[in-house]
Amino acid sequence: xxxxxLVTIRKKIKxxxxxxxxAKDTIEAIRMGQIxxxxxxxxxxxxxYTLETADVAYRVFIEKMxxxxxxxxxxxxxxxxxxxxxxxxxxxLAKVIGSTFVDFIAEDERSxxxxxFSKEWTEDGKREISLRARGTKIPVQLSINSxxxxxxTSLNIIITDLTFQKSTQKILKEKNEQLEALxxxxxxxxxxxxxxxxxxxxxxxxxxxxxxxxSQFLKDRSFGELSDAAKQYVEKIILSANRMKTLIVDILTxxxxxxxxxxxxxxxxxxxCEEIIxxxxxCISEKKAVIELGDLPxxxxxxxxxxxxxxNLISNALKFTTPGVHPLITIQAKKINxxxxxxxxxxxxxxxxxxxxxxxxxxxxxxxxxxxSLFEKLNPKSSYEGSGIGLAIAKKIIDxxxxxxxxxSNEGAGSEFNIILPLKQ
Amino acid sequence: xxxxxxxxxxxxxxxxxxxxxxxxxxxxxxxxPSVRNGIELINYLQNISSEKELPDLIVxxxxxxVMNGKxxxxxxxxxxxxxxxxxxxxxxxxxSRLIIECTRLGANMVAVKPIDNxxxxxxxxxxxxVL
Numbered sequence: 001x002x003x004x005x006l007v008t009i010r011k012k013i014k015x016x017x018x019x020x021x022x023a024k025d026t027i028e029a030i031r032m033g034q035i036x037x038x039x040x041x042x043x044x045x046x047x048x049y050t051l052e053t054a055d056v057a058y059r060v061f062i063e064k065m066x067x068x069x070x071x072x073x074x075x076x077x078x079x080x081x082x083x084x085x086x087x088x089x090x091x092x093l094a095k096v097i098g099s100t101f102v103d104f105i106a107e108d109e110r111s112x113x114x115x116x117f118s119k120e121w122t123e124d125g126k127r128e129i130s131l132r133a134r135g136t137k138i139p140v141q142l143s144i145n146s147x148x149x150x151x152x153t154s155l156n157i158i159i160t161d162l163t164f165q166k167s168t169q170k171i172l173k174e175k176n177e178q179l180e181a182l183x184x185x186x187x188x189x190x191x192x193x194x195x196x197x198x199x200x201x202x203x204x205x206x207x208x209x210x211x212x213x214x215s216q217f218l219k220d221r222s223f224g225e226l227s228d229a230a231k232q233y234v235e236k237i238i239l240s241a242n243r244m245k246t247l248i249v250d251i252l253t254x255x256x257x258x259x260x261x262x263x264x265x266x267x268x269x270x271x272x273c274e275e276i277i278x279x280x281x282x283c284i285s286e287k288k289a290v291i292e293l294g295d296l297p298x299x300x301x302x303x304x305x306x307x308x309x310x311x312n313l314i315s316n317a318l319k320f321t322t323p324g325v326h327p328l329i330t331i332q333a334k335k336i337n338x339x340x341x342x343x344x345x346x347x348x349x350x351x352x353x354x355x356x357x358x359x360x361x362x363x364x365x366x367x368x369x370x371x372x373s374l375f376e377k378l379n380p381k382s383s384y385e386g387s388g389i390g391l392a393i394a395k396k397i398i399d400x401x402x403x404x405x406x407x408x409s410n411e412g413a414g415s416e417f418n419i420i421l422p423l424k425q
Numbered sequence: 426x427x428x429x430x431x432x433x434x435x436x437x438x439x440x441x442x443x444x445x446x447x448x449x450x451x452x453x454x455x456x457x458p459s460v461r462n463g464i465e466l467i468n469y470l471q472n473i474s475s476e477k478e479l480p481d482l483i484v485x486x487x488x489x490x491v492m493n494g495k496x497x498x499x500x501x502x503x504x505x506x507x508x509x510x511x512x513x514x515x516x517x518x519x520x521s522r523l524i525i526e527c528t529r530l531g532a533n534m535v536a537v538k539p540i541d542n543x544x545x546x547x548x549x550x551x552x553x554x555v556l
Contacts, residue, residue: 201517201518201520202488202517202518205517205518206437206488206517209517209538209540210439212540213439213443213540213541216540216541217541220541220542252518252520256520304521
């Protein structure tokens with residue numbers, strides 16, 4: 001029993017060794033290209049697999065490709081072309097095969113092509129060139145590979161139509177040129193603005209100051225000699241000159257804001273407000289006004305500019321008061337996040353909302369947006385002084401701080417300005 | 426207290442007159458004849474041989490032809506003999522840039538030109554304080 005089984009096992013090993021040799025030979029034959037077809041025994045019975053199967057798949061793939069594909073022999077004659085290439089050069093496929101490839105290159109680019117053509121036989125590469133189509137030139141990219149076959153070496157070229165890319169590039173270039181021209185115009189207009197600022201700062205202000213000086217002179221030194229009517233005229237000259245001075249300075253401030261660089265630092269809103277209240281000390285006690293300051297945070301800002309914003313808003317609140325009512329101004333702040341503002345940001349940002357509320361004359365809510373425009377004045381000139389630039393300056397500064405300023409009011413029921421600023425710049 | 430010799434450098438005749446009108450009554454200053462620009466000031470200073478005769482204060486208008494206030498200030502502060510004389514700049518319009526530049530050049534003060542007597546008196550009081 002034991003001996004018999006040993007003989008059986010030896011026999012089995014011999015059989016397996018034979019099968020292994022056969023399998024190795026088959027693999028070697030496949031590798032050497034000596035096999036045309038394989039018969040495989042499967043559940044569905046015997047099946048025939050030929051190399052042709054794979055070949056057909058590649059042929060279909062190349063035919064259906066959206067790019068042109070050709071093979072050239074060593075003399076540059078097209079020995080294979082897919083139909084896409086034939087349609088690119090607008091010739092029947094039968095006519096394309098057998099033609100010289102260089103004939104399809106745009107005439108003025110043929111010499112260039114022939115110069116580099118020889119190199120591609122030894123070195124694969126890509127280059128851009130134009131094909132000659134009926135009446136026009138088609139920009140294409142050639143992707144060139146040489147392939148050594150048993151019979152001869154062939155050059156395989158994939159031809160990609162670049163018309164779309166080229167037109168996109170052209171549009172892009174045009175847009176860039178337009179942008180450059182716009183930038184130049186912008187730089188010029190900025191220069192003009194600076195020029196204007198310099199004119200406004202000296203050439204306009206110097207004669208204006210003379211009017212102020214000499215009308216004041218008239219008032220201080222010769223008032224007694226003037227008739228009552230003349231006294232009134234002098235007063236009017238002084239008032240008008242002062243108004244004009246305010247206007248010029250405010251316009252200058254506004255125009256300089258565009259050119260000025262923002263230097264942000266941590267600014268304590270509370271100390272800014274306290275400083276401003278001190279500046280308005282006289283006006284506050286004259287009008288018996290009360291200014292209440294809530295808990296105000298620190299924000300990253302340009303201190304001088306932010307001070308200007310609060311100065312303008314508090315000054316307005318003290319200016320547009322309801323006659324017979326003690327002015328009450330409350331300034332409060334609350335930290336909020338972007339979501340509470342209805343903003344969804346990739347990185348969570350913290351903001352603060354500052355509210356400056358008064359019990360003054362207010363304004364018609366219809367004008368809530370337009371009050372931030374230059375020279376927009378809702379009140380008759382005679383009853384309230386000012387240039388009408390203060391809120392425009394405030395808005396421009398808040399814009400530069402990536403913030404928002406909103407005005408709310410009901411006529412006769414006070415107004416409220418809300419400023420939303422990022423805590424960090 | 427010794428009266429201070431003050432010289433005004435100013436191209437505008439009205440502004441030169443205003444100095445005389447507002448300051449000729451002041452006992453604490455001795456107003457020297459004005460000059461019209463930086464070059465005239467330098468000539469004037471160079472013709473003074475005795476150090477005691479040099480002015481105690483130079484008031485420079487900013488906006489002047491030939492050599493403006495800043496340029497004159499720059500010259501004065503780089504000159505061994507004149508750099509010790511206190512100098513101030515006054516201008517119709519003074520923005521932060523002018524103030525910073527003049528202070529950097531060594532101006533003792535920068536002022537906005539006043540428009541009335543009170544303003545002129547206060548300006549001179551301020552100037553004399555920094556001497």
